[in-house]
Amino acid sequence: MSEPVRYLSPEDFDRPHPVHAVWELTLACDLKCNHCGSRAQKARPDELGTHEALDVVRQLAKLGCREVTLIGGEAYLRKDWTTIIAAIRQAGMKATLQSGARNLTRARIDAAVEAGLQAIGVSIDGLAEIHDEIRGVEGSFDRALEALAHCRDRGLDISVNTQIHSKILGDLPAMLDQFIALGVKSWQVQLTVAMGRAADNDEVLIQPYQLLEIMPLLFSLFEKGRAHGLLLIPGNNLGYFGPYEAHWRGGEDHTHFIGCNAGQNTLGIEADGTIKGCPSLPTSVYAGGNVRDLDIEKIWNESPELAFTRNRTTADLWGHCQTCYYAEVCKAGCSWTTHTLLGRPGNNPYCHYRALQLDARGLRERIVKVKQAPGLPFDYGGFELVEEPKDSPAAPVKKAGHTRLPVLA
Amino acid sequence: MSALRPHQLGLCRACHQFIKPLERECPHCGANVLRAALDYQERHDMATRAAQDLNALLAELGLVSPHS
Numbered sequence: 158m159s160e161p162v163r164y165l166s167p168e169d170f171d172r173p174h175p176v177h178a179v180w181e182l183t184l185a186c187d188l189k190c191n192h193c194g195s196r197a198q199k200a201r202p203d204e205l206g207t208h209e210a211l212d213v214v215r216q217l218a219k220l221g222c223r224e225v226t227l228i229g230g231e232a233y234l235r236k237d238w239t240t241i242i243a244a245i246r247q248a249g250m251k252a253t254l255q256s257g258a259r260n261l262t263r264a265r266i267d268a269a270v271e272a273g274l275q276a277i278g279v280s281i282d283g284l285a286e287i288h289d290e291i292r293g294v295e296g297s298f299d300r301a302l303e304a305l306a307h308c309r310d311r312g313l314d315i316s317v318n319t320q321i322h323s324k325i326l327g328d329l330p331a332m333l334d335q336f337i338a339l340g341v342k343s344w345q346v347q348l349t350v351a352m353g354r355a356a357d358n359d360e361v362l363i364q365p366y367q368l369l370e371i372m373p374l375l376f377s378l379f380e381k382g383r384a385h386g387l388l389l390i391p392g393n394n395l396g397y398f399g400p401y402e403a404h405w406r407g408g409e410d411h412t413h414f415i416g417c418n419a420g421q422n423t424l425g426i427e428a429d430g431t432i433k434g435c436p437s438l439p440t441s442v443y444a445g446g447n448v449r450d451l452d453i454e455k456i457w458n459e460s461p462e463l464a465f466t467r468n469r470t471t472a473d474l475w476g477h478c479q480t481c482y483y484a485e486v487c488k489a490g491c492s493w494t495t496h497t498l499l500g501r502p503g504n505n506p507y508c509h510y511r512a513l514q515l516d517a518r519g520l521r522e523r524i525v526k527v528k529q530a531p532g533l534p535f536d537y538g539g540f541e542l543v544e545e546p547k548d549s550p551a552a553p554v555k556k557a558g559h560t561r562l563p564v565l566a
Numbered sequence: 567m568s569a570l571r572p573h574q575l576g577l578c579r580a581c582h583q584f585i586k587p588l589e590r591e592c593p594h595c596g597a598n599v600l601r602a603a604l605d606y607q608e609r610h611d612m613a614t615r616a617a618q619d620l621n622a623l624l625a626e627l628g629l630v631s632p633h634s
């Protein structure tokens with residue numbers, strides 16, 4: 158196994174610097190996912206050229222970055238993607254790839270390995286039928302598994318990333334069995350976020366109260382996976398604390414979720430050179446500058462859009478999170494998830510601890526869409542949070558433009 | 567310590583949920599935090615001793631190396 162270079166030391170916290178950069182090399186994509194936050198399909202009109210990209214690599218290394226994860230769209234749709242991988246390695250950083258893998262052919266994998274690629278995460282969002290439906294392309298599930306198998310055979314660290322959306326729950330146990338059989342060592346699961354096409358197709362989003370059912374299911378898969386050498390990792394927006402936190406987020410060390418890391422040790426780069434504190438954050442609010450205008454170091458050090466978590470306190474929280482026992486540590490969890498859902502960070506209904514507390518009081522939380530997203534990459538619409546008795550009738554099938562419900566939280 | 571370092575929580579050894587470092591009574595399960603920690607340590611020590619004894623016995627029987 159390669160070094161866990163992403164692990165953060167106390168010194169990393171003392172001096173915010175981008176330990177892990179996630180870089181959208183292009184917005185061009187060969188899938189048509191109906192939950193895609195960046196609405197990827199065509200390349201952006203003004204994506205960085207090769208020389209500009211190589212200068213980004215140089216700047217990242219100078220800032221002390223230890224790992225660069227290439228994403229898209231599909232990074233492999235750029236002709237110079239292996240040149241960039243090679244440059245990342247030559248600059249002393251770890252090079253990893255996140256892909257939907259529809260056309261991640263053997264030849265492409267071989268070329269990436271030759272260039273120095275060290276690890277790959279492939280996105281799989283269900284068994285074949287559900288995955289192909291969500292990803293919008295028939296056969297994409299089979300292609301993803303084929304690519305994973307070839308990456309394994311070529312000696313890459315292979316992992317799977319899965320979004321927890323409304324249609325996947327029944328598929329999860331069989332997915333685990335397939336991943337174990339394939340030799341997958343880690344499986345990161347995260348909630349689908351109300352961004353981009355997922356905000357349009359909001360029926361794919363899970364309801365916050367469903368965490369009461371989802372978390373025990375995932376934990377049972379975590380335990381089964383562990384017995385078979387596969388580590389299920391709860392993603393940063395699969396919140397938080399509650400009865401499983403000490404077991405699966407921290408392992409032997411008993412570490413726990415420590416709040417959103419955007420702009421502290423995480424950096425996001427869009428294909429046109431826009432810099433954000435995390436690749437997933439909405440561009441309209443969190444773009445701190447562009448590498449065509451300023452050095453990354455200057456953007457990192459001086460843009461308030463990147464510094465927003467560095468000074469976050471409990472005074473920035475609202476709703477349930479403001480009064481939560483874990484508020485000081487958690488600070489309402491993932492900024493991306495909360496901002497895109499409720500229009501600002503600081504209050505996060507996608508939290509197991511919170512769902513359990515509400516359940517004990519006979520209550521639950523439900524989200525209702527009240528505003529369409531404008532239709533741009535990394536955009537968001539608007540949702541309201543409804544607190545209601547936990548035995549309320551099932552939520553109606555969501556359609557845009559339905560009646561507004563009262564906000565209680 | 568730098569203000570930017572994250573807060574580190576403790577663990578209630580009765581319910582295995584995270585608690586603030588100076589907590590005396592677990593806010594989740596009501597256990598006496600110190601008592602639960604001592605009980606846990608005692609059980610942990612017993613389990614460690616049992617494993618050592620078993621290892622020694624197996625070594626005596628020639629079934630494992632004493633250093634395994």
Ligand code: SF4
Binds near residue numbers: 396484487
């Ligand atoms: S209620 Fe909010 S602050 Fe508390 S653990 Fe959940 S997300 Fe974090």
Ligand code: SF4
Binds near residue numbers: 394
């Ligand atoms: S916004 Fe969410 S995904 Fe991004 S760094 Fe923060 S917790 Fe992680």
Ligand SMILES: [Zn+2]
Binds near residue numbers: 578581592595
């Ligand atoms: Zn307890």
